[in-house]
Amino acid sequence: MRDAPRPTGPPSADRQPPPPPPTGSQTFGRHLKLVLAVLLVSQFMLAVDFSILNVALPAIGDDLGFSLANLQWIATAFALSAAGFTLVLGRIGDLIGRKRIFLVSIALLGLASLVGGLATGPALLITARVAQGLATAAATPAALALLTTSFPEGPLRQKALGLNGALMSAGFTAGAVFGGILTDLLAWRWAFLVNVPVALAVLVVAPAVVRESRPAVRPRIDLPGAATVTLGLLGLVYGLTQAGEHGWTSTHALSGLLVGAVLLTVFHAVERKTAQPLVPLRVLRRRNVAWGNLLGLLAFATETSLVYLLTLYMQRTLGFSALAAGVSFGVLGLGTVVGGLLAPRVIARFSTVTALVTGGVVQAMATAALLLLGTATTPSMALLLPATFIGGIGNMLVIVGFMVTATSGLPDHEQGLATGLATMSQQVGIALGTPVMSAIVTAATHGETTGDSILHGVMVAVAVNASLVLVGVLIAAAFLRPRRS
Template sequence: MSGDTAKTSTVTGAHADPVTERSPLNPLRWKALALLCAAFFMVQLDAQIVLLALPSIEADLGFTPAGAQWVMSSYLITFGGLLLLGGRTADVAGRRKMFMLGMLLFGAASLLAGLAWSSEILIIGRVGQGVSAALIAPAALALLMTTFTDAKELSKALAIWAANGAIGAMAALLIGGPINDTIGWEWLFFINVPVAVLVLVIGPKLLKESRAEERVGFDPLGALTITLAVGAFIYAVVETPTVGWASPRTLLLLAASVVLFAVFIVIEKRVASPMVPLSLFRNRNLLGGNVVMLLIGMVTFGAVLLVSLYAQQVLQYTALAFGVATVVYTVMSTVGSQIGSRIVAKLGFRNMTLIAVVIMGAGVVWLTRAPVDGTYFVDLFPALVLFGFGLGMGFVSVSIAALTGVPEENSGIASGINTAGFQLGGALGVAVATAVAVAYSGTTGDAKQDLNAGYQSGFWSMVILTVVGIVVTAALFKAPKKAVAA
């Protein structure tokens, strides 16, 4: 049987035993899944929900144009930078405990962000959201993997989880634009508070505490170095549209990140209980899944940023109009994720990922031809249909690939790595798309023509990333000998 197939010994962990697989099923497991998915949807949504509200936030709180990007970047940096630490903390201290603590902090940080009376307070709130999201996401996925003890049900639960994450990542525009233009940007944050309260009330009734069955050390030095390395890297790429790739600040931060990553690897090889067991990356599917998830994050965040700028600055859409226009994007992502969750076992996640990334790439190629006098049904609608459908399928297949074969004691850190890939990719994608769009803007003197030239170049950079994704999938994922249903 192929390593590309979701099967008992791989999905539940490399060290699963028959006694564990025959353990009684948790009668509340599907309700617990719904609760965990609601939390994951919320943290994925908040990564992009402020995108269409940035002009309003900038005007109300006095952000500079360069400073406004930090409303998004502060969340991405803290979320992506602390995910590995959050995943290992969940394994050691208790997954339900960290999940509930994260939800409490997320609700409080969202309330502070909604009440923000200055730009500094809003950034503090967003940092708080990012820190708490880094606790919630890996703990929630680890809880899912320990709640479902039947291999077939676990495969289904993972597919639902991945589909939910894809929808959350793409529903931000649909939700954010109408909320901003009707009741105000503050409610982009206030809507999180009742969800957090609900989870805090019913979570203890549905979720059982779990920790790594094998004793796992905390490795504080490893946690510190990897967090600083990731943080320095994200900060460097986020600032490049403002200071440039060749600036001393960017080069020093990138150099510091490389050195810290090297120190981290040395530490992980020598400590008795490493935070990230390097043996995990011997699994080609896990390695390939996380690399492709990084690329999918780059294309998703980068393309969404560019298409929103094109629609608002070239086609003159309002935030509300563009938000409504993206409903097809969210619907198709839902369709793609649902179809993907049903056929991934038959096609294998290698084949399905290849198909999904090609479809995403086709959608972005369509956007490269978007003209100054473009129309919705000719220039945006087909691209949103293709891109949404491909992203829904791809998120499902890559998420399953990245978690297949992970031992139970490392489920928290593995889920942290997987989620970090998407968030880090998002930060990189925004930086790349912005840098390319600025560098290749026209100089004709016609504002719309010049902006549009930059956006078309930015879309081509996203096409290149999808090609890289296809190559990585073909090279790293194990090809199935035959399609076998789970």
């Protein structure tokens, strides 16, 4: 098939593939199905990487000689690089080509996973985790931008984003399940090595299926903006992870948060004066972009941290093994899949605001129901499993509503920026939620580790979690205009 001719429009216009189906079309053609399959598989793999090692951490520490104090760096190294570099790598994908950076980052992820699976010491493993985080920071916004530019705004894009959101959220919970199964039945190394064949499959199929999308004229990269936003996000995420580990008054937490806040303030000042900013402030002033990303941050922070809280509850209060706790979250994963399939229909029939508000109310009610959990296993699990299933449906309505809201109304040559902001909100939310909830549990338990104390601390954090979901509901209802297909 011949490439489409270069458009004769303004220099910033993208080189676009042949015209997509009419926006009223409700079905995917064969080529779009292949594009969707490749991008969804890669996004699922990237999401699994966020959580697959959590259950395996003790086994890794024993095998490679990590001290207890340094064990958390296996997760922190990934979170720092994944959240800190997302925005700048998403923008670079806009400039040099989203397909190109997607393929390079998937190759890096496969190589880093191979190195991690074969690591013989802490230094090499941490290096592999940093590389995995960088690959995720580049691949996630690139894949999302390729998805939004491959599908026209309207029902088809909403369906694609619904499936993407469902598989990403399912990936977070599936990571805990896979991590437990692989560690118990094989070895922790397979939590890394499982990525290698998947990455190879994507690299074989994607070049022939996914079409390139990039500006016809490449503007200069805003180096001061890139440096300040990246270092600012690194400081912010580092401060949050240290707060969860050592408390909010620790020197490392406070210094990281302070440095991050200062650098992000400097970034805002730099962007106001730069001729070709990394993030044009006019984009941030769009109501759907600003409020949509805040809602996305809250959605990911609340649901991923709830997984942490319930893991703590099941293991410390009910006495579950890591594998049993991980498998229990399969119900939550099913709920997110149902929510991902339902969300596009809600948006098409009603509006994005309806999806955001309804989903938030459902998630808040399901989370609040968990306040009735106790120390008896059977009645507690009879409540926990349906509550997490229903909460997963509600959370996915919010996530798909956020993705549609934050990426709508922008031209294709700014989709990399929009998806980079959305991915940054997602990853900062993931990095932020667990430390915040961990600090709440620590404060509520006053350092005690008995089952009853842990239960009390978890319940306090669950109440805060449900309250944050309701804050998102109020924001969506008050500041966003209904947007219907």
